[in-house]
Amino acid sequence: MMDKEYDPKDIEPKWYDFWLNKKLFHADAQDSGRPSFSIVIPPPNITGVLHMGHALNNTLQDILVRYKRMDGYNTLWMPGTDHAGIATQNVVERHLAEKGTSRHALGREEFIAEVWRWREKHGNIIIGQLKRLGASCDWERLRFTMDEGLSQAVKKVFVTLYNEGLIFRSDYIVNWCPRCHSALSDLEVEHEDENGFLWHIRYPKADGTDGVVVATTRPETMLGDTAVAVNPEDERYAGMIGQEVILPILKRPIKIIADSVVDKEFGTGAVKITPAHDLNDYEMSLRHGLEVIVVIDESGVMNQHAGPYAGMDRFACRHQLEQDLQEQGYLVDKTPYKVPVGKCYRCKTVIEPYLSKQWFVAAKPLAEKAIAAVKEGDTRIIPPQWEKTYYEWMNNIRDWCISRQIWWGHRIPAWFCENCGGVTVSETEPGVCCHCKSDKIRQDTDVLDTWFSSGLWPFSTMGWPEDTPELKRFYPTSVLVTGFDILFFWVARMMMMGIKFMGDVPFKDVYLHALVRDEHGQKMSKSKGNIVDPLIEMERFGADAFRFALTAFAAMGRDVRISEKRVQGYRFFINKIWNAGRFVLSNLGPDFDPDAIARKDLTLGIADKWILTELGRAIAGTRDALDSYRFNDAAETIYHFTWHTFCDWYIELAKPMLEGASAATTRWVLWYVLKNILELAHPIIPFMTEEIWQILPGAKGVSIVVAPYPKTDDGLNFPDEDRGMNILLELISGIRSIRGESNIPPGLELNVILKAEAPEVRQIVQGHMDYVRRLARVKDVSFMAEGQTRPPKTAFAVTADMEIYVPLEGVIDIAKEQERLAKQAKTVKADLEVRLKKLSNKGFLEKADPEVVEEQRQIKAELEFKLERLEKALALLEA
């Protein structure tokens, strides 16, 4: 029935369909009996296909959601997608270009219809991929930022903020993408240092004499210069302030002004001022009442004010201008210089600072409350080192440019009056101007920044501005799980909007995970060829193995480094559990019924009590790790317990027990531990755990998805047996070590002689000889009588509680054994010296915690014991 090799191919989709059919992911907003747990998904772009970042992000969310769902919470994971204004528009435009047309050929309305059609066809691809991953979202509640309801929320927020003066329209230098033909927010610009030049250009006086030399990295903007600025305290230029110089080429006279922001040390200490194409210069122009001349148009082409350069691309102009300046003797110097260049985060085109009228959100007042909310602990940021970054940004927040000159998005609900020039802002079509009642009004053609609508996500998805049961039950959400790369883009804005419109923070915790990189820490990129595709990984190794790999590497605050090899490694683990399942199930037999077995009737032996105690530790450890977002610790705990405790030891111990008198108890323990492992691991490994759980006797309920999450059980905690069992395990390990290192043939059964002072140690060993025989392949174990001399030609090992002798006449290589023991003795001796030094230190004895001192004494005693025996054994070998 169960193959020895686990094959996820058919099993994974089978159970996902099952879960959907049973509506196990659906949250009931009316259910008020249980505490609720809610997460809103970071909505992927409709243009997106699942990449590693999504895979990690959604795996972590799914782990939390599945854990809480099993643990009894009324759990909502709200899914959805983002319309992703510029990104989507670019994709569809490219698509149109392939068909030989363009958005301008189609016109606005037809283009938007085209995007919707595109979205119908491709927009939910990523949803299917999330399902493949196992994401247990409440798909009945799937949202889209351009849905009717969410669009209503956007309008309501815009109008409210406008009426409060927190949204305004203004002339400003914005980051302009000449390719997208749109303004961008500060965050949408990527900064990079590039190799450029610093040009020194002489602006002569009217009479042709020296004038001033200015330094610039962008000579083409000089065509729009309307002043030269110097520091008022710069003696070099003291006499020239207020005088005029002549702009080369265009021969326009411009004034020398004094402004304290000019750095005397930089370049020549004289700055050319281009108000229309530089933010600093623009602000200076406001202070000094300078003329503003636009010389570069919205496509990055020089316009009619650029004189002979009109019609040239800005970079071609720079080139030509340099030549002309040189020929005419104005170019004084040109030196290599690292220039910070801003690029559009969507299309990588070099940004042009551009003067235009845009809509802004006055972020400062909103930010203040968002700062306070974190300060007061209403929202926790995890890991906490991000708090500082959050404060830093929030404290220095600038007005947020929210208008975009594209077509795909939420159109700004503002109408301009052709009659009086007034603006009417309204949630509904106003019909007439609210100032002069003229009907000659037209709606703003701009749309809103994508992040404006995503900023409302935690409450707009729950039906706001309606007063819905969802909001009542699930807002604020429990936690937001996202990458730190969108802390400002998204998290900060949700904080501001949530507090403003809901009067409460949008989430109690923010868990910021790291980015996914390749196994050497390189960013994944197509050109490097190091992309790991989640879909291929899942195809090859299964979603379970893939999820486990991501989780195991998701250490807090660290990059997640992943490679195919690593995913494959965890596939072995999935298979390991599978085989443990096979073993347990095949041994339970057809009549096994856990309900027919009462706890009090169990005859638990030392090994049983030990594994149950270890299970309790694993449960506590996993819960603790998940409760504090230490995902890798949870994975590690489950991995280690399952493989190296349960499989490596207990299953092996169980084999002889299954033939003994307490076989029924052993079967129960095997069943119990396996069931707990499956449930413990289910949040990380949803599919395979379900597959076994469903055929496991006594697994109650429709699915493991809604089975109770394991809890520690005080009735199954046995610290004494836990310690006792360790004596046996050490004994077995000691014998195995001798066998391994002495190259003893595996078939050869050994006779072992033990010396143990403590009667309880002897008792434990004598009482459980079967384990030792079986696991260490021993024929007979005997105890050395008091005063008995050690047998010669023996291999030796020592544990904390006993000495182990293995007579190996004819088999043992004396020289090798000597070498082995000498090496061990050396290690022990070095360790012992550290303890002795410590314990002879007065300061340590006086100041250290008494518990620590006692601990050190015990370690010392143990080491002394070991060393003494090792040395004696060595001496014996030499004799």
Added chain:
RNA sequence: GGGCGGGUAGCUCAGCGGGAGAGCAUCGGCCUUACAAGCCGAGGGUCACAGGUUCAAACCCUGUUCCGCCUACCA
């Protein structure tokens, strides 16, 4: 320029005041009736460098250095 994170076994990383750990890789031995995608055993580290605090430092502090990343209106 400002900020943050990191430098621990060959590789990738845990550990973050009291015995240097894991996984993978390596080496040796095993088809032991759940699993060779497995089992048993072994080797391997002046915890970047230099100071300091402490009875005690991989861990805390200071400085240096090398790598990432974020941020910025130095023309």
